[in-house]
Amino acid sequence: MNEGKRFEIGIKGAIEHILGVHNTYPDIKLTIDLQIAEGEWVATCFIMKGAHKGEWMGTKPTNKKITVTGVNVDRIIDGKIVEHSDAANMMELLMKVKAIGIISN
Numbered sequence: 001m002n003e004g005k006r007f008e009i010g011i012k013g014a015i016e017h018i019l020g021v022h023n024t025y026p027d028i029k030l031t032i033d034l035q036i037a038e039g040e041w042v043a044t045c046f047i048m049k050g051a052h053k054g055e056w057m058g059t060k061p062t063n064k065k066i067t068v069t070g071v072n073v074d075r076i077i078d079g080k081i082v083e084h085s086d087a088a089n090m091m092e093l094l095m096k097v098k099a100i101g102i103i104s105n
Helices: 011-024 091-096
Strands: 029-038 041-051 065-077 080-088
Touching: 065 091
Parallel strands: none
Antiparallel strands: 029 041, 041 065, 065 080
């Protein structure tokens, strides 16, 4: 995956990001848990599951199964996403693939 890389804004960047995630977790399954729309805004709660099969953040594949929960908030105008933000619980994933560890005294 693209360590420390910021993706280009727009369709090209979105495709690059999705391909990077799919290369890291080729068996990825994303489930929409809840979705709410209000005017131009859509909030989506999701659960992503997959096995760590590709390099990610400089971490070699561990083949460990991961689960990530998160929320996307998108603004949609004329059928196109014009604003996007997200938050995901990455702590468990980072620890499971040993991208980070617990520091103890």
